[in-house]
Amino acid sequence: MDDLQHTFQHYEKTFKALADEKRLHLLNLLATSPNDSICVCDLAEDMDMAQSKLSYHLKILLKANLIIQEKKGTWSYYSLNHKEINNVLSEELCCLFRKSNHEIPTNSCSCNS
Numbered sequence: 001m002d003d004l005q006h007t008f009q010h011y012e013k014t015f016k017a018l019a020d021e022k023r024l025h026l027l028n029l030l031a032t033s034p035n036d037s038i039c040v041c042d043l044a045e046d047m048d049m050a051q052s053k054l055s056y057h058l059k060i061l062l063k064a065n066l067i068i069q070e071k072k073g074t075w076s077y078y079s080l081n082h083k084e085i086n087n088v089l090s091e092e093l094c095c096l097f098r099k100s101n102h103e104i105p106t107n108s109c110s111c112n113s
Helices: 002-018 021-032 040-047 051-063 082-088 091-096
Strands: 067-072 075-080
Touching: 002 021, 002 051, 002 082, 021 040, 021 051, 021 067, 021 075, 040 051, 040 075, 051 067
Parallel strands: none
Antiparallel strands: 067 075
16 A cells, blocks of 8 residues: 555646646757757746746656756756656556456556456
8 A cells, every 4th residue: 555655645746836837848959859868048038937937847857756867067958768757758657547357448558467
């Protein structure tokens, strides 16, 4: 039961982080960037947002483990945490909400196998 509770808490934090248009936009910028990471200065420009507001959103995404921060000198660079993003899109989450008696057929989830 503790493992299940921990899993629920983890996804609650994740979905709260994802439930904001600005944070989804940030994730999209990181996902579509030709570079492995983006400087916070470039994110502020791309988002047309004050750095203080941007920092607030980045902090939420960091706490949810959806992005990774790397310091290079005085600047912070951000990239997607692909492992965590893939978990959100994974069968693990799908399987938390499937009926165990296989009443609902689906091709997208291996938990019905």
